């Protein structure tokens with residue numbers, strides 16, 4: 001399914017930052033997508049996409065957007081090996097009880113892909129980010 005999602009509209013036009021930093025093992029992706037500012041741009045675009053989506057928005061009915069944004073920024077930064085530490089609850093603890101099914105999980109991934117398109121992240125970097133998030137699927141979908 002992820003492969004299928006990866007094929008959805010992924011032509012990117014904006015040139016990414018050429019990372020000039022000396023990077024720790026695996027940290028390159030963080031700089032390629034624009035570092036902290038790039039991640040904040042992406043998460044802002046993602047939240048906008050969620051806010052316009054009638055299927056996913058209800059999940060966030062009782063959530064603080066500010067708290068979600070901050071948590072997601074830190075989590076994503078750590079996921080792409082940036083210099084951040086995610087200190088929030090585990091993916092299992094956060095999402096247990098939301099009864100997220102596979103369709104809605106895939107839908108959120110699609111919104112993330114659209115947000116990556118919105119901010120001009122290249123197809124190659126999109127795939128790297130999605131590959132890092134893919135193992136979380138089993139922790140988020142209801143068993």
Ligand code: HEM
Nearest residue numbers: 059060063064068071072075088100104105108133136140
């Ligand atoms: C790879 C996919 C996903 C990742 C990496 C992810 C990650 C996160 C993170 C980091 C937070 C904030 C944690 C914090 O409190 O600091 C969060 C919260 C949340 N997530 Fe996810 N999530 C994913 C998929 C989903 C899906 C598919 C849904 C629903 C369809 C969802 C619904 C929520 C909601 C409603 C909250 C806010 C919870 C609250 O108000 O405390 N997430 N998620």
